[in-house]
Amino acid sequence: MRWGERMEIADFLLTVAVFVLAMVALGLVRILRGPAAADQMMAAQLFGTGGIAALLLLGVATEADAVIDVALVLALLAAFASVAFVQGAAPADEDIKEKNHP
Amino acid sequence: MSFVLDLFTMGAVLAGALFFLAGTVGLLRFPDPLTRLHALTKADNLGLGLIVIGLLPQVAWPLGAFKLIAIWLMALFAATTISQLMARAARDGEPVR
Amino acid sequence: MISTTTLFGLSSAVLIGLGLFGMIVDPQPLRKILAFNLLGGGVFLLFGVIARRGAGAGLGGDPVPQALVITGLVVAFAATALAVALLLRLFQATGQTALDEAPPPAPSVDP
């Protein structure tokens, strides 16, 4: 009885994981169309959050506790690439100025 | 008891999934970068939050639950900051590409 | 019915092909570095598939290829960092990023 219930909830969580992945895939469409670099980065952020959510769902569904650690690292570093994006969006010429006039 | 908890999980996770749906729809349909940013950050962070809340009864207590909440807080914090930075970048004009 | 390992194994073959194509065809060095990393991801994935097929003795996969991939990822990062630094220096020195063209005539003469 307990076992059957466990399977049910696991199946449910896997289904939601597929759904979230599908949403992420739709975000891909925005990357493909996105006129602005900011749009592409937003889609990448959706990838990050959706990836973490799918990972947690998969991990709990398959009772793989280590997955939570992976999600922890992803959450920590998802912000990281976005910082680089904002750095990219700013004019890079100032680096060179700083170099020439220390 | 566990049946009630499972029901709670299903409800919260389903609600979270709906927020992901809303976020993606907003990302696809809204007209300009700032509104899309609004849709994305509101929705996907609430979505992740609800999924995390839903999963809480299913993981080992207390370390697993603690980590789950930490994941959500970190994602929330990072997304908040990044939205600020991205919105500023979007306002100040797009990078020349 | 296709199995998980076969599925990801076939994916890794496609990824390797894609990465190689990008490395050969794209003229920009940064894109070549990118394609190289994409190819690397495919190769590592193939290792992962082989590791997963070797599941046994209570393990989800053979730990030896998995450990190899971990070291490989870090080495790939180091190589990428070196390549990027070389490319940025080339750009700084010559103002362009092309590899195979003659350097611009005037600035190449050292005072």
Place this chain on the structure above:
Amino acid sequence: MTLALAVDIGLALLVLAVAGWTIAVRDTFAAVIGFVAYGLLLALVWVRLAAPDVALTEAAVGSGLTGLLLLSASARLRHAKTSAAPPGPVLQWAAGALCILIAAGLAALVLLLPDPAPTLAPAAVAHLPATGLGNPVTGVLMVYRAIDTFLESVVLLPALLGVWSLASEGDWGGAPILRHPRPDGALTLMAQVLPPLGIIVGVYLCWNSADHPGGAFQGGAVLAAMWVLALLAGLVDAPPIRQRGLRVLLVAGAAVLLAVGLAGIGLAGAFLAYPEHYSKPLILAIEMALVLSIAVALALLVAGPPVRTPS
């Protein structure tokens, strides 16, 4: 288990779509964003392949650090002239045919893999109790193939020397600059709040690696990312590369590993053999030294050559 298979098929399609887009898209900046997403998806695939240790490495190194490196490089090269023309159609078709051929060959290889797959898993498990470890991947990295780990911790140093050697002549011995051109409140806040958490996670990944997924590489990558974040926000300055303490820190991991390895010749009869009953504390000591060296080396690899003239 068809539902799990549906997850895998969806994941595989997504990875292939993102990879194809990364190669095909015209804009380099967009391609790099695609690559970051690709790394993230690969981390999910590694979880599906029951390799959480690799998933951690992929998330931290493959997607995080490499993504940052390539994104900032593409931003700096945005104004570069793309003078080189793509190869002509004949060459493109030839390259395409070659790549399809190679992919098809690999696919055939995958389909023809021997069915009782050869595996070292039983051997790895059989000797694990003697090492005092519970995580077989750590066992492989630190015991069975410790020589590989040693060589790898060494190989980071020539790469770093290569990056440093690209400095202009006057800048040698100076410090790299990684500061954001326009640091502002939001970035500063993030660089103040995230690193304390990240340091906990990094140390946890390393300290816990004896029995759980993680290790010096994953922990080091997370620590490196946190340092780079603080550098980007301008909260701290990168140290000048001539600084002695920095160089000691860089070689500490390899040095400790080498010292323990040499001691093993006398105490346990072989290079890199651990004396019985002491293996676990020794491995932890090595990992603690390694995690610091790896963190510093990875962060400095991201920071690039020194550009500030030594004062």
